[in-house]
Amino acid sequence: MNPDDNQLKKQEFSEQLPTLMVQPQSSLYLLSYQEILSQQMMPRNSCIKEFHLLGDLPQLNMKESSQSFNPYTYQQLPVFSHPSIPFMKQEENKNQVYSSYLLGQQIEKEKEKQQLRNRIIEGTQTLCDVEIILISRYFDIKTQVFCPPNTKYTLKQEAGLSNIEWMKDRMSNRYKKALKESFYDLLDQIEKVGNQYKMNSDSLKFDTKGFDGIERSVHKSVKAEKPFVRFIVEIQDLLAMFLFTKF
DSSP states (O other), rough: OOHHHHHHHHHHHHHHHEEEEEEOSSEEEEEEEHHHHHHHOOOOOHHHHHHHHHHHOOOOOEEGGGOOOOOOOOOOEESSSOOOOOOOOOOHHHHHHHHHHHHHHHHHHHHHHHHHHHHHHHHHHHHHHHHHHHHHHHGGGGGBBOOOOOOOOOOOOOOOOOOHHHHHHHHHBBBOOOHHHHHHHHHHHHHHGGOOOOOOOOOOOOHHHHHHHTTTTTTHHHHHHHHHHHHHHHHHHHHHHHHHHOO
């Protein structure tokens, strides 16, 4: 037989062989019988025996040559034993920390705004309830109680205001001077009692001069229906509820 024909048959035989995939512990190798035959020039069975002579090898996965990579290309694919950890550059880390700081500041501002809104709602409701009690008793003499309408004034909006400061600021532009000062003293007495304050208790001792002149104009039937002490206790409880609320 012509030596060239023999060489051609060996080459054709080698191209029909599947690819052997050998996967050691550290990496993945793709080997082909073509490489072994081209170097060793030995039959297929001899190649497999040669592999066994190398010792215990990992399991060989057979794959059709038509689906395999180029048999003349050597590839080493890394095998990771641990999941990869994303690498973060120092600049990216700084940006992330700064973004977290800005988010925290924004949340804190929103919290303060919500606290202010809550106090405005509760405080305004308290004032409305107090004035309903005042009007029900002093309706005929309301000009002696309230300041003239449409008066322009500026309210304090600082977040650091205490509840008693907030309430005094709102009262300062709504009631006549004598009544306003009586309310101020009542607020001070409620704050002094603090957590020991009991709802529906007796009226606290405070400066009632602002009420004394107004009470003289109240009809006797109104006083009989609701004595002054009971009238003050109703207002006192509403103010205490607001003062001791945390916003």
